[in-house]
Amino acid sequence: SQQGEEDPQALSIQEGENATMNCSYKTSINNLQWYRQNSGRGLVHLILIRSNEREKHSGRLRVTLDTSKKSSSLLITASRAADTASYFCATDAGYNTDKLIFGTGTRLQVFP
Amino acid sequence: DTEVTQTPKHLVMGMTNKKSLKCEQHMGHRAMYWYKQKAKKPPELMFVYSYEKLSINESVPSRFSPECPNSSLLNLHLHALQPEDSALYLCASSQAQGLVYGYTFGSGTRLTVV
Numbered sequence: 001s002q003q004g005e006e007d008p009q010a011l012s013i014q015e016g017e018n019a020t021m022n023c024s025y026k027t028s029i030n031n032l033q034w035y036r037q038n039s040g041r042g043l044v045h046l047i048l049i050r051s052n053e054r055e056k057h058s059g060r061l062r063v064t065l066d067t068s069k070k071s072s073s074l075l076i077t078a079s080r081a082a083d084t085a086s087y088f089c090a091t092d093a094g095y096n097t098d099k100l101i102f103g104t105g106t107r108l109q110v111f112p
Numbered sequence: 113d114t115e116v117t118q119t120p121k122h123l124v125m126g127m128t129n130k131k132s133l134k135c136e137q138h139m140g141h142r143a144m145y146w147y148k149q150k151a152k153k154p155p156e157l158m159f160v161y162s163y164e165k166l167s168i169n170e171s172v173p174s175r176f177s178p179e180c181p182n183s184s185l186l187n188l189h190l191h192a193l194q195p196e197d198s199a200l201y202l203c204a205s206s207q208a209q210g211l212v213y214g215y216t217f218g219s220g221t222r223l224t225v226v
Contacts, residue, residue, distance in 0.1 A: 030211050040200055040222075042116075043155065045214035088154055092211045099168060100145075100211055102154035 004089045004103025012109045019076040021106040023089030024069075030092050032065055032072050033100070037086045046074075046087075079110045113138040118203050118218035126226055127193060133221045135186040135203030141216070143209040144186040146178060147202040149220075155202055161186060162209035193225045 007022045023032070031050045035043040049056045049065045049072070056063045062075040076083055086105045093099040116137045125131050135144065143162045147155035160168035161180045175197075177189040186203055200222050204215040 033211075033214055035215075035217075040149075040151070040220075042118075042202060042217040042219040043204075043215075045216065048212075048214050098160065098162075098209050098211065099157055099170075100215060101157065105154050 004091055004101070006087075006089060006103045006106045008106060009104070010107045010109070012111065013079055014111050015079060015081055017079055017110075019079050019083070019108055019110070021074045021087050021108070023072045023074070023103050025072075025089070025091050025103070026070065027093070029067075032063075033090045034061075034063060034072075034074050035088045035090060035102070037088065037105075039085075043088065076108075079108075081110050081112045084108060084110045114216070116203055116205055116216050116218035118201075118221050120221060121219065122222050122224075124224045124226060125190065125193065127195070129193075130189070130191045132190065133188040133201055133203075133223075135188075135218055136184055137205045137216070138184055139205065139216065140183075141205035141207055142183060143206045144180065145204040145206075145215065146186070146188055147204065149200045149202060159188075160209065167209060190223075193223075195225050198223055198225045 004023045004025045033048045034046040037043045047058050060077045065072045086107050088105045089103040093101045119134045146158040149155040158172045159178045164180045175192050179187040200220045202220045204217045206213045206215045
């Protein structure tokens with residue numbers, strides 16, 4: 001079953017611009033995670049935000065979480081061509097479950 | 113060592129073959145996972161192992177058989193697969209089961225069933 005829906009499905013920007021991706025989910029969660037996947041290979045864990053946190057930063061990444069709206073956003077600032085990848089949000093499938101379920105993903109293309 | 117290593121990277125098998133996918137980690141992680149990913153889709157959970165015991169099976173067909181011989185190794189045995197089983201199979205690990213830790217993923221095995 002799918003927990004997260006991401007928006008937009010695809011995003012194309014120029015280097016130096018900011019990229020914002022949104023994730024909406026259905027049930028209460030313990031935390032929400034963001035992953036990056038290059039060219040259909042393995043996923044890389046980017047950031048984890050707990051349900052009692054509202055914002056978190058890691059380098060050029062900024063993640064927000066709004067549990068009242070069941071939504072999260074990932075902002076990549078000053079994007080680079082190397083940021084070209086698919087980005088997935090992931091949450092547990094419902095409170096007190098141990099299944100990490102991935103959203104539909106956003107394909108980001110950054111043009112030099 | 114902060115990696116999850118999956119072998120082989122590519123596998124082509126016939127529908128009557130038996131093959132195995134291997135996953136290894138030496139980070140001391142106690143939870144390991146198999147995911148299946150079709151093209152342009154998100155990864156889908158198949159199995160969860162916690163402390164070498166199978167804790168979650170997402171109603172995966174019996175032609176997929178997981179095995180955890182020790183805390184560092186996870187195998188996925190394949191038998192009598194169908195062409196629709198062609199996909200990228202991803203292994204992941206985390207410090208423990210439960211979702212307070214991020215997962216470390218391997219680079220996957222791209223499986224083609226002919």
